[in-house]
Each structure stands twice: as structure tokens, then as C-alpha cells.
Amino acid sequence: MRDYIFSPSFGNKPRNLIGRSNEMRALLEGLSSPPGSKERARLIIGQRGMGKTVLLLELAEYAKEHDYIVASPTVVSADMLDRILEKLGRDEEKKARISGGSVGILGFSAGIQTEKTAQPTRSFAYQLQDICDYAEKAGKGVLILVDEVQSGSEQLQKLIIAYQEMVGEGHNIAITLAGLPSAIAQTLNEHVLTFLNRASKMYLEPISIAEIEISLKESFRKLGIRLSDSEIAKAAEQTGGSPYMMQLIGHYLVVSASDDGELSPSGYEDAITIAKREFIDDICKTTISPLSERDMDFLLAMSTDEAETSMKDICDRLEVGSAYANRYKLRLIQSGVIAQRRRGYVEFAVPYLKDYLASISELS
């Protein structure tokens, strides 16, 4: 059957946004808080596929409709600052066109271009200030969205410094940055970016299984897929709360169904198996690829347990002292790979990572 609801990929706006209402509320409250308040500079932190880009896209859409000139999510890269200026210019131009103007009410997008050819040495901060001035005259704010934060980026440093200056001058500006836990942790350790440590942090936790179940049920109903309540409940459970896994499972269940919406038991099982395999390739393998051999030893020592592992067992299995094991524990927690939900115990924070590691250690 053709699938027009689920779309398992990265950085695409889902047809139905599941959960995240608290996160969206907090982001919108941040925008309406007074200029300069802590909530106007935000960090969205989450593992791969947890929906960071989706939240940025939702925020961009809302802000564009509510008197903000928006630089839509821009990935940290060598030309990030130019891209941000271009996007702010384009958004302003578009709004001016809709309201009947021709080049832009304030013409700052045109202004940026002239500025660039005539005076290539104008700093980013100078140009951003121009934009803030112009925006304010039109009764608008400026919102900058940055995706895939990387540590050690000079462009990011310049952006944060310019943002701080704009805040100092009382401009109506806001910024939201998103990144993986390890990239954000490394960025926060950079001396020049101490300002970011004061930004308000939002950790993207798994979405509730109950919310996923309700949404799956509704989507399958619309698509005409006939699954029992218990099959839908099991599918929701298997997502582990990952929105990406939800898209994968939903999609493969739909394409496995016959044109009249029937799914055989083996079609159902096959769909889940394919989804798991893709999730392991896209998420689990990329999550562990930057880890050191020692980190991997720690994770492998956890992979034989059913749910959580005691730190004492890890020390015994690795034949190391508790100070050593704790150091690796903290690193892995910071990277968002494991979590400590109660004292002295750790567990995997990424669905299916345990199964994947268990399968590797069986092979070796």
C-alpha cells in the first residue's frame, strides 16, 4: 500500500507532530519573553533522530507568522554566517512582497547585497545590527536558528559574540541552537563560548509510548490499514520512544500491507525487523562510531544485562577500579549514549543499542 503519512528520513517536517507539546510551549514562551531574558537563547540537546531539526522547523514556522524575521535552521559550517544573513534577508523580502511592497519594506536584503559588494569588510556583527535596527522599525524581532552544532567553529563563536552584543544593545533578538549531546558538551567547554552556558537547555527525551500509540492508531485508520489494538500497542512499544523509529515502523507496516489494508502476521514481523535493521544502521552504528575502544569496552560490559547494569558489575567485568569506571560513565552520559536513572546503575539511552552490541559481542 502507498504511504502518504510516514516518512523516515532526517530533517523533514513530519505530517503529524507527535508529543513535544511541552517543548514547543517552552520555545514559544521564550520568544515572548522580554528581550535579553535567559529563555531567548536556547540549546536543544538530543540524540540522533530525536527530532531536533523538526523542533527548529516548527519554531521557524511559528515565528515567521508572529512578527519575526527568521533565519531558518542553518547548519554550522564554513559559510554559516553568510547563509544566516541571506536567509534573514530573504525572509524579510518575502514578507514585504506579501504585504504589497516590491523589494522589501526596509530594503535591508537589498542593502546587505550592496553592502557586500561595496564594502566586503563589513563584519557579520555590523550587518546583523543593521538587520535588527531595520526589523525593529517594522515592529519585528529577529530569530536565528542553528542546527548541528559543532565544537571548534569560528563561525559559531562569531555568531554568539554578535548575538551577545545585540542583546547588550537591547535588540529584539532570539537564538535557538540544536545539537548532539557530545557536540553541545564540547561546545560549552570552549572558553570563548561561556555565554552559551547561561542559555537555557532543553533535553529531548523519548516521546511517550502512549502518545505514539494514539498517533499510530489514527494514522493507520486514515490509511485504511487493519491492525488490532494489540498489534498497534506492540508497534508503539517497539519504537522505544524514538520519533525516527516511529516513522520507520509506521512506514514499513504500511508498505507491507496489501491494497485492501491487510497485514499477515509474517508481514507484520518482517516490517518490524526491517525497521530495526535500518534504525541500527542509521542510529546505533553512527552513535558508537566516534567512541573510543575504552568507551566500547564499557558499553559491551553493559550489553549482557537485561535492563540496567550496576557500576559494581562493570568494575568486576572490566577488572578496573571505581574511579576509572566512573570517568567513562560520565563521558558516556555526557554523550547521551547511556543514562543513570538511579544511583549506582546505568542503562542504555539509545533504543536497540544494547541488542546491536550484544550481537557484535556474540560474533567476536
Ligand SMILES: Nc1ncnc2c1ncn2[C@@H]1O[C@H](COP(=O)(O)OP(=O)(O)OP(=O)(O)O)[C@@H](O)[C@H]1O
Ligand atoms: N515529534 C515528532 N513527531 C513525529 N515525527 C517526528 C517527530 N520528531 C521527529 N520526527 C521524525 O523523525 C525523523 C528524525 O527527526 P529529525 O531529523 O528532526 O531528528 P534530529 O534530532 O534532527 O536528528 P539528527 O541528530 O540526525 O539531525 C524525521 O523523519 C522526522 O520527521
Ligand SMILES: [Mg+2]
Ligand atoms: Mg537534525
